[in-house]
Amino acid sequence: MPQQYPEEFEKIVEQLAELKNTSELMMDLAYSSILLNSTELAEEVQRLEEYVDRLHTEFELRVLTSKFTNEESKGFLGLIRLGVAAEKIADSAAQISEVILRGLEPHPILKLVIKEAEETITQLRVTKKSKLANKTLRDAQIPEETGMWVLAIRRGEKCIRPKPEIVIEPGDILIASGYAEGVEDLKKLASP
Amino acid sequence: MEYKSGMRNLEKIEYQPISVREIVLEMKNLSELMIDLAYSAALFNDKELAEDVIDLEKRIDHLALLLEMHIMIAARDPEDAESLLAVSRIGSAADKISDAAADIAAIVVHDIGVHPIVTRIFENVEERLIRAKVTKDSLIVGKKIHELDLAAKMGVDILAIGRNKEWIINPEEYEIIKEGDTLIVRGSSLGTKRFKETTEKSQNSGVK
Numbered sequence: 001m002p003q004q005y006p007e008e009f010e011k012i013v014e015q016l017a018e019l020k021n022t023s024e025l026m027m028d029l030a031y032s033s034i035l036l037n038s039t040e041l042a043e044e045v046q047r048l049e050e051y052v053d054r055l056h057t058e059f060e061l062r063v064l065t066s067k068f069t070n071e072e073s074k075g076f077l078g079l080i081r082l083g084v085a086a087e088k089i090a091d092s093a094a095q096i097s098e099v100i101l102r103g104l105e106p107h108p109i110l111k112l113v114i115k116e117a118e119e120t121i122t123q124l125r126v127t128k129k130s131k132l133a134n135k136t137l138r139d140a141q142i143p144e145e146t147g148m149w150v151l152a153i154r155r156g157e158k159c160i161r162p163k164p165e166i167v168i169e170p171g172d173i174l175i176a177s178g179y180a181e182g183v184e185d186l187k188k189l190a191s192p
Numbered sequence: 193m194e195y196k197s198g199m200r201n202l203e204k205i206e207y208q209p210i211s212v213r214e215i216v217l218e219m220k221n222l223s224e225l226m227i228d229l230a231y232s233a234a235l236f237n238d239k240e241l242a243e244d245v246i247d248l249e250k251r252i253d254h255l256a257l258l259l260e261m262h263i264m265i266a267a268r269d270p271e272d273a274e275s276l277l278a279v280s281r282i283g284s285a286a287d288k289i290s291d292a293a294a295d296i297a298a299i300v301v302h303d304i305g306v307h308p309i310v311t312r313i314f315e316n317v318e319e320r321l322i323r324a325k326v327t328k329d330s331l332i333v334g335k336k337i338h339e340l341d342l343a344a345k346m347g348v349d350i351l352a353i354g355r356n357k358e359w360i361i362n363p364e365e366y367e368i369i370k371e372g373d374t375l376i377v378r379g380s381s382l383g384t385k386r387f388k389e390t391t392e393k394s395q396n397s398g399v400k
Contacts, residue, residue, distance in 0.1 A: 005309050009307075009309050010309075012309070013309050013310065020231070024227070027224070027289070031220075034278075034282070072307060074304055074305060075305055075307030075308070075309075077304055078299045078304050078305050078306030078307060078310075079306055079307055079310060081295060081296070081299050081304070082234065082296060082299070082310070084295065085230075085292040085293070085295045085296045086292075088288060088289075088291065088292040089227065089289055089292045091288065092285040092286075092288040092289045092292070093285070095281060095284070095285045095288070096281070096282055096285045098281070099277075099278045099281050099282065104274065104275070104277055104278045104281075105278070106278050107275045107276060107278050107279050109213050109216065110216070110278060110279060110282060112213055113213060113217045113220060114220075116213075116217055117217060117220050117221055144347070147343055147347065179343060179349070
């Protein structure tokens with residue numbers, strides 16, 4: 001049964017969800033930046049890290065001023081700690097991406113590890129002939145067709161976050177993670 | 193962040209001849225699994241799952257120390273040191289990620305709990321993680337993982353198998369599912385729901 005909570009609480013949860021999702025996306029992007037030796041991706045991770053820092057402060061202030069009851073205080077402490085953990089994960093992701101930004105050559109072992117890990121990362125350019133071109137991400141049904149998740153879309157210099165309503169353009173580079181088997185399927189879809 | 197009370201029993205550490213690649217790979221896989229486990233533990237207030245996370249954290253700590261030793265041995269000149277620095281930074285990042293997961297697990301273990309409103313977070317994400325117990329009559333008992341073709345059929349993946357108090361992380365394709373296994377599975381909410389039904393229902397219940 002969905003319980004009704006004050007609007008302020010809903011906002012807190014929204015921000016915590018954003019912290020959690022962003023920190024996890026950052027991890028994937030950070031590992032991608034190593035595998036692909038990509039400064040753009042590493043910079044995107046740094047940008048997201050600044051965003052997470054701001055968001056985290058806002059979130060904590062919101063929690064502290066939310067007028068929770070005495071009985072609720074423990075549960076809210078739990079929320080605060082979840083936020084701290086998400087922020088720590090984001091920090092770790094930033095630390096990974098710094099390897100690239102400091103011009104360290106990613107050791108060949110690292111590339112092997114990222115490729116061999118359960119979920120691999122790939123980048124593919126969307127061609128004009130691709131069925132994906134000019135579709136929204138939602139309609140493109142990439143996870144359903146290939147089992148791959150789009151982590152980011154690179155369009156020229158920009159790195160776009162994959163919201164469902166984003167329209168995929170020919171020339172976009174999709175950065176996706178998933179099982180190795182999905183890579184070929186995604187390749188067929190994106191660059192037939 | 194300290195989550196244990198009293199003295200910590202620290203495990204003796206000794207050099208082991210495993211490859212750096214294997215260490216880093218395991219650290220990466222484990223740290224990622226731990227985050228998912230930890231959030232699930234927080235969401236369902238699942239103490240067992242939370243204790244699994246804290247257990248796995250000890251494994252990562254161990255791996256982190258091994259990695260340090262290997263790196264020290266491997267660096268022979270400044271060039272080595274430079275290229276190994278990246279490995280060391282990533283190892284320490286994976287360690288930090290596992291710390292964060294343990295912090296989340298500690299919320300559950302220490303009975304702090306999270307406000308129930310937090311469940312809303314998980315309803316909005318596409319992927320979720322569940323724990324399914326393999327029953328005696330389950331359709332998947334005795335099958336190899338690849339025979340189940342889970343990714344294609346249900347869009348789910350088995351991330352770990354808990355068996356006899358040990359964890360098999362990222363089980364191989366030919367691993368056979370046994371009665372009593374605890375399976376940690378990731379997928380869409382529909383996929384994981386179907387998987388749980390298949391795993392926990394018996395052959396007689398008429399599930400395909």
